[in-house]
Amino acid sequence: AQKVTQAQTEISVVEKEDVTLDCVYETRDTTYYLFWYKQPPSGELVFLIRRNSFDEQNEISGRYSWNFQKSTSSFNFTITASQVVDSAVYFCALSDLQGGSEKLVFGKGTKLTVNP
Amino acid sequence: EPEVTQTPSHQVTQMGQEVILRCVPISNHLYFYWYRQILGQKVEFLVSFYNNEISEKSEIFDDQFSVERPDGSNFTLKIRSTKLEDSAMYFCASSADRELTPLHFGNGTRLTVT
Numbered sequence: 001a002q003k004v005t006q007a008q009t010e011i012s013v014v015e016k017e018d019v020t021l022d023c024v025y026e027t028r029d030t031t032y033y034l035f036w037y038k039q040p041p042s043g044e045l046v047f048l049i050r051r052n053s054f055d056e057q058n059e060i061s062g063r064y065s066w067n068f069q070k071s072t073s074s075f076n077f078t079i080t081a082s083q084v085v086d087s088a089v090y091f092c093a094l095s096d097l098q099g100g101s102e103k104l105v106f107g108k109g110t111k112l113t114v115n116p
Numbered sequence: 117e118p119e120v121t122q123t124p125s126h127q128v129t130q131m132g133q134e135v136i137l138r139c140v141p142i143s144n145h146l147y148f149y150w151y152r153q154i155l156g157q158k159v160e161f162l163v164s165f166y167n168n169e170i171s172e173k174s175e176i177f178d179d180q181f182s183v184e185r186p187d188g189s190n191f192t193l194k195i196r197s198t199k200l201e202d203s204a205m206y207f208c209a210s211s212a213d214r215e216l217t218p219l220h221f222g223n224g225t226r227l228t229v230t
Contacts (some may be wrong), residue, residue: 033215041207045221091159102214103149103161
């Protein structure tokens with residue numbers, strides 16, 4: 001069965017620090033997709049990135065970067081020069097393409113607090 | 117950018133009452149989903165819907181739940197007789213294809229059962 005582990009429950013940093021959020025996944029699928037979502041205090045789920053299992057290139061988008069390593073089944077997320085607005089819960093998710101449907105399996109989330 | 121729209125943003129209901137949560141998916145999307153997040157917990161899959169029928173449902177999605185796409189634009193989740201433990205944030209999502217490319221969520225409906 002698909003499983004996503006976000007071992008860090010809460011992280012607190014001071015503004016401008018870099019922070020890495022860890023995500024480890026388990027799957028038997030050879031083709032799968034990994035996602036990160038941001039949930040700010042207002043509660044909505046904001047899509048950040050989707051990654052195909054065949055594409056191990058790291059990705060950078062502004063202050064955000066993602067490191068995908070199949071060898072360790074990890075898909076870590078780094079925020080460079082963190083800002084107060086980055087404070088949110090961040091969820092890593094894995095696609096489950098079996099069972100006749102397609103759905104996401106979420107980790108428990110990491111609550112990031114960026115202090116001024 | 118197109119969005120998934122959910123209404124209402126917050127619904128309060130009494131135990132035993134029926135509620136209908138409404139969603140308007142992105143217009144060219146074909147796959148529709150409901151997820152649930154109990155306060156402070158992870159997001160959990162409830163049901164997926166494609167071609168006017170349920171593709172898959174989780175153990176949470178028991179006989180009290182039903183989904184419908186009544187008019188080709190709305191996608192609804194009905195809870196027949198709400199229980200206290202149904203209190204949660206309910207998210208609707210849609211995608212254009214089976215590979216979840218990508219999966220866009222609505223802003224959620226916070227359901228409070230008293």
